[in-house]
Every structure is written in C-alpha cells, then in structure tokens.
Amino acid sequence: MSETTMHVGLVIYGDLNATSGGFRYDRQLVSYLREQGDTVDVISLPWRSYPRGLVDGVSPSIRAKLDRSVDVLVQDGLCHPSLWRQNHQLEKPGAIVTLIHHLRSDDPTERFGPTFRPFERRYLESVDAAISTSQFSRTRACELAAELGRKPTLVAPPAGRTEGAAVTPERVRKRAVTGPLRVVYLGNVVPRKDPKTLLAAIARGHPERDWELTVVGSHDADPDYAASVVMAASEYGIDDRVEFTGKIEPPGLEAILERSHVCCVPSRYEAFGMVYLEAMEYGVVPIAGSVGGAGEFVEHGHNGFVVEPGDEAGITTHLQELDDQRGRLAQLGKRALVTARQHPTWDESMSDIRAFLGKQSDGEQDV
Template sequence: MTAVPPVVWFVVPDGVDDPERVSGGNVFDRRVEVELRRLGWVVRLVRVEPDAPGDPFDGVPDDALVLLDGLVAISAPAAVESAARRLRVAVLVHMVADAFEDADPRMVEGERASLSHAHRVIATSEWARDELVGRCLSPADRIVVATPGADAATPTAGTSAGGSLLCVGVVAPHKGQDTLIEALAGLAADPTWSCTIAGSVSADRSFAAKLETDAARAGLSERITWTGVLRPEDLDAAYARADVLIAPSRTESYGIAVGDALRRGIPVIASRVGGLPEAARPEDAAILVPPGDPTALGFALRRWIEDPGLRARLSAAARRSAPDRPSWRETARTIGQTLAGLT
C-alpha cells in the first residue's frame, strides 16, 4: 500500500518570490519549499500580505500542520493564538525583533504574543535561538535550529591582486553599505580594487540614492558597480569574479550571502554582530570587525589588499571548508523532522 505523503501548509509573506523584494527570509522560504517537496512533502503555499485584514489560516483544515513565517506571525498574533487551538503550528523565526533597538514596538509585542502560542519555534541560527531564550520569547525545549543552506558550487580562482570586492544584500541601512562606502573612500588612492554591490535598491530608495551620491563625492563612482537584483546566473557570475565578500551589516540573524561565498571558497570580511560570526565559520576564513565602524572595516580591507599572505591563508581556509557547508536539503530535512514531530 502506498504511503500517504505528509502535508504542510506553509504560510509566507505575499511577494516571497518578487525579485524586487528579495530578502534572506524570502530566499529561505523559497528554498525550504522546494526541498520539502523533494523530500516527499506536499506543500500547500498560502501567501499573506502582513498586516492585511482577515485570518491567514482561513481555509486550513483542522489538525493540519502549519509552517508559519515569522513576519506573518508577528503581524497576526491573535490569529496565531486562535489557530494554535485547532492546528499544529511551527513558527519560522528569521529575525528576533526584540533584539533590535529600533524595532517597532508593535512588532516586538506581536512577536512575543505569537511565539507564546507556537507549538514549535524554528530559529534560523544559534544566535537567534539564544536571543529567543534569553529574552523569554520561547523556552529552549520548544526551539529547533535550522540554519540556511548553500548550494554546491565550483570554487572560484580569484584574482592575483585580490581587489575584486563583492557585497550582496538589499541596499538598506541595516545592511551597512554606507559603512562600506565610507571605508572604501579611505582606500580611494589605491588603484587595485573595484567593488560590486548587488541587491535591491527599492527597499529604501532615499538611502540608496544617498549612497550613490556619497560614492560620487568620494570619487568612487567608476570603481563601484551597483547591479540591483541579479538573476541567479548573474549572481553566480558575480561570485565567480569575487576575491572576497564584504558583509558590513549592523544587524543580521545569520547571513545567507556569507554561506554562499564560503561554499564557493571565497573568504569573508564581515561585521561581528548577530549570527554573522556563526555564518562566517571557520574563523580562519574570515575577518570580523565591529559593526558600523568604517575605520575598522577600512583597516581590514587594506590588510586584505596589501597582504598576499593573508589573502592566501584566508582563501585556502575557505576552500578547505567549502565541502562541509550545510546544504538546503539538510535545512529542509531538519524542518521536516520538526514538523513530523508535531503529528
């Protein structure tokens, strides 16, 4: 007799696959959906606009398994409370709102209320798990960690000068590209580097416009390429040309781009904040600097550019560790086992 495949209702933000709304959370959701299907799950995708009126669980049958994106959960805590009485709900936490000083108080309260009713909480980093426990948002025995995966890729060769810099992520204040521009301004006299900044500029257009203005004033316009959102094949090509990935975030729960770079054998210069140090393992494949500190980032970049021995050591460590990076299949398997445990 053929076994009946397990079913999960995956409630995600509307626009999860919109290329102009690319985020780490959206990438995570899309990849997990694909890999759960490959593992034999029937995934019923429910798209919800956060803060939209109505019940995001309307139409989900009683006793169903639900995987709920945390952004939707935060915006609908009353619906989560009601759903938890008739459904088996696991909330997927991409970010811990309460950990950020400038968080909207409504998001913080929505997070606390919705997580209190979740049957399981799936955190996307060890840092997020520790924050959830430390802030009494969820007990440790209810939390499972499923870190983002990375796809297998051919290691990059890099350039002899090491000056091909890459920064990947939505162009927004929390990603810290302004820190990077200021750091690069201090290296303007060095002719050996160029920088590609890949990511959507639509999240905060005024911030993106100011960055371009600041870069122009520093005389960097011809050395910085703003690509906007890249198609997967073009993003692969950008990684293939890169010597080092720069992740200057002010806040970050993990850092998918960091994992993607290291999976390709590309070392990383990143902020020591949130889950970035976790993503940037092993330590000998990365340089970590304080967040929001252009002087420290500029010093790290100068070390990278001027010291071929340092570049060789970091690159070798990144290439050695590349095969050991977790895959998206492993991420989805952890989530699937968590969901199955709720049956």
C-alpha cells in the same frame, strides 16, 4: 518519497517568489516537502505596514484563512504582526510551528523596533514549537519569550547556492595574486546592511589603493536610501571605483563571485548571513557584521573577518592587510572553501525540519 506524508500549511507575507534570503529558504522548504510527497498549502497574507498588520492580528477574515485542517501550520515569524492574537483561537491545525529568520524587534534600523517586542513576544508564546535559521536567532527568541525555551526548538541553517565549493583551491590561489583587490557587496541596498560604511572604508584607502567595489543588489526596497548610497560614492570621490549593478540573475552573480577577492556586507544585524556563505563557496573572503549569526561559520582571522557595526576603520584595516599579503588572502580564501564544503546542504537542513515537523504533528514534545 516518504511512506508517511503530512499536510502542511506555510504562512508567509506576499509572494513566495520574492527576492530575499528568507523567501529563498521558504521556497526550499516547500519544494523539499512536496518532493517527499507532502501536501503544502502556501497561505499568503497581505504585507502591510506594521500597525496595519497588528489590526490583521484580530481580523476574522485572516483567522479564517489560517484555521484549516493541516497536520502542521508553519508560520514565517516575520508575519507575527498578523498572527499575534490569532493562534490561540485556531482550532483545526494539529500543531503551530514558527519559522524564525530574524526578530523584527531586534533590527536596529527599525525606527519603532522596541515597540514591536510585546507583540512579537506574545506571538512566540502562542506557538507549539520553533525552527530557527541560526543559534543566534534561537537564543534571541528564547530570551524575548522565555516560555519558548521550554518548547521544542530546532536550528536548521540555510545552505548556499552551490552547496559546496564552486571553484578549486588552485583557482583561489591564482586569483589572489592577480589585479587590484576586488570587493563585492551582495544584498539589497538597505540601511540594515549598511553599504555606506563599506563605501567609507573604501574611501579611506583612496587614492593610494586601487580597490574596486561592485555593489550587487536591488534598490527597490528603499529607493531613497539606495539613491543616497549612490550619491555617497560620488561625494567620496570613488564613483569611478564603484559599480552598482542592481539586481542581477544568477549567471551574472556567479561571474562576479568568480573574480572577486573579498565579500564585505557590514550589516548592523544579520540573523544568519547567507551571502557570506555563498561568497565562501567561491573562496571569496567574507567580512561580516558581528551582530547576528554570521560568527557561527565565519571565524575571525581564520576564514574571514567579523567587524562591529559602523567600523569603517576596521574594514579598511582588513582590506589593507589582504591587499598587502596576497598569500594570506589565498589562505583565508581556501579555508573559506573548506567551510563551504562542510556546511549542511539544503537537503540536510530540510530533512531535519521535516523530521521535526513530523514529531510536532504526532504530538511529541521533546525539547
């Protein structure tokens, strides 16, 4: 426990226990701060449509929930619709720090994303400091709101599930030479993560290749889209090669990762990409989308591959290469293990955040 403790407020939408990488990051932060003896108030705001959220941005009742005597008020940046006009009117927090998982106005699957920019910009201009989960997110936020670049910022990447290597290099080598190429998709079945491009890539190898695909993730975020993905597998004639598990508990996920060769989530936008790191902990070779922060730890051709959005042909080429060259599959998998071992742990990133928050609560303004 730290000798100097803080009173921290954390603003989120909805339930802190919700399923997503962002909420998992927020939970890790709350847990770490409390372990250090800090008091953390989780301030849950209603999760509404974007237009309705903007109305909350001028709501006195929302302002009353936010304006409390805390040393630091940390705000999940995804809540910006409800905060864009609130911060300048808050009198009690010692400092306001945004936690940027990704910019909503950057998401290419947000139909009205470009119209979000003025509100997201105004929000970013209203905070005292910023924490980003990747250098990519920090850069994009400072490009959107130039004023933010003159304020204190910190990049604190998330960790994986095991925080290091979950299997041995020898296990990766043996797995690489056994059975058909086994591919796993990890994540909610939503347009931003683009599972349809992966299905198209798998279909390109059919029927010559006996690749197997396991799609792990909830269908609840966008049920209509998820249903269309299941239908697409049937239309491509590969439904006998594709298993949709839905959301599964950690033991089941770990078992899938232990037997998989490749993790492909060809996201159109991914601010960090925790699933790639989680796969690398098992020596599973990641194929990641190029737009976002995954390139900060997935090195193309060294420990995985990075593909442009919608590049089904590129994905097929990489799968064919790994299928035909099992020694290379093992080599990339073992390099992925090294990356996972060297990546910051949750405690390291959360410790950096806590020190950063302490400086903001003390009024230090080093950029």
